[in-house]
Amino acid sequence: MTTDADRVxxxxxxxxxxxxxxxxxxLGWNDERMEAIHDYIQWVFPTxxxxxxxxxxxxxxxxxxxxxxxxxxxxxxxxxxxxxxxxFYGLQRIxxxxxxDATRFSSRARVWLAPGNHNHLRLTRIMDSLSTLGLVREAxxxxxxxxxxxxxxxxxxRVMPRTIEFWSRACP
Numbered sequence: 372m373t374t375d376a377d378r379v380x381x382x383x384x385x386x387x388x389x390x391x392x393x394x395x396x397x398l399g400w401n402d403e404r405m406e407a408i409h410d411y412i413q414w415v416f417p418t419x420x421x422x423x424x425x426x427x428x429x430x431x432x433x434x435x436x437x438x439x440x441x442x443x444x445x446x447x448x449x450x451x452x453x454x455x456x457x458x459f460y461g462l463q464r465i466x467x468x469x470x471x472d473a474t475r476f477s478s479r480a481r482v483w484l485a486p487g488n489h490n491h492l493r494l495t496r497i498m499d500s501l502s503t504l505g506l507v508r509e510a511x512x513x514x515x516x517x518x519x520x521x522x523x524x525x526x527x528x529r530v531m532p533r534t535i536e537f538w539s540r541a542c543p
Contacts, residue, residue: 378429379417380438383445388414389427394448398455405459406482412493415452416500431503439504446505453509456497460490462516467508469516476525484521484529491534498541510542 378386387393390410397411405411413428417435422428439445457463461479463472483490494517501510517538522530530538 379414379431379435380445382414382429383439383448394452398452402459402479402482406490409489412496415456416493416497418496418499418503420499431500436503436505449501449504449506450509453497453501453506453513456493457513460494462513464509464512467512469509469512471516471520471524480525484526486529486531491530491537495534495537495541498538502542507543514538514542 382388382394385393385395388397388411392411394415397405397415400408410425410428413422413425417429417431419431421430439449454464457469458472458475459479460483461472461476462469463475464470494513498510498514501507501513517526517530518535522535
């Protein structure tokens with residue numbers, strides 16, 4: 372039997388998810404496809420918590436964390452996934468900061484910046500996964516952007532208090 376750590380590491384090493392898709396294929400999807408398909412995020416940003424939506428999604432274990440800490444290629448592929456999702460949300464990383472992308476944010480925010488939108492859970496998962504798998508700075512940069520820039524700016528009143536709580540606790 373394949374362990375969850377093996378499944379996560381295998382996927383990030385060029386393997387395939389339960390639907391036969393590689394990380395590279397998923398990262399090449401356009402924004403509309405990323406929005407419409409709901410079962411890839413658990414593979415691209417795995418966490419220690421079982422998915423309430425996708426039974427059988429791989430979980431991060433201590434062995435997974437050790438594998439990512441020992442192999443820079445795995446971490447770099449996770450960073451690529453993070454960059455792609457920032458683009459999806461209309462955000463961008465500039466050095467150690469995450470900021471709203473002036474050219475994309477308003478059009479992309481129409482898709483996800485609404486009370487109770489499922490992308491709020493995805494964003495929580497992304498921060499949790501990044502933190503757990505060694506990209507704590509990136510997770511905190513996203514957290515800061517969401518809580519300070521988005522929630523106090525264009526997202527004021529559009530992000531539920533419960534979501535803000537989750538985002539606040541998503542990083543160590």
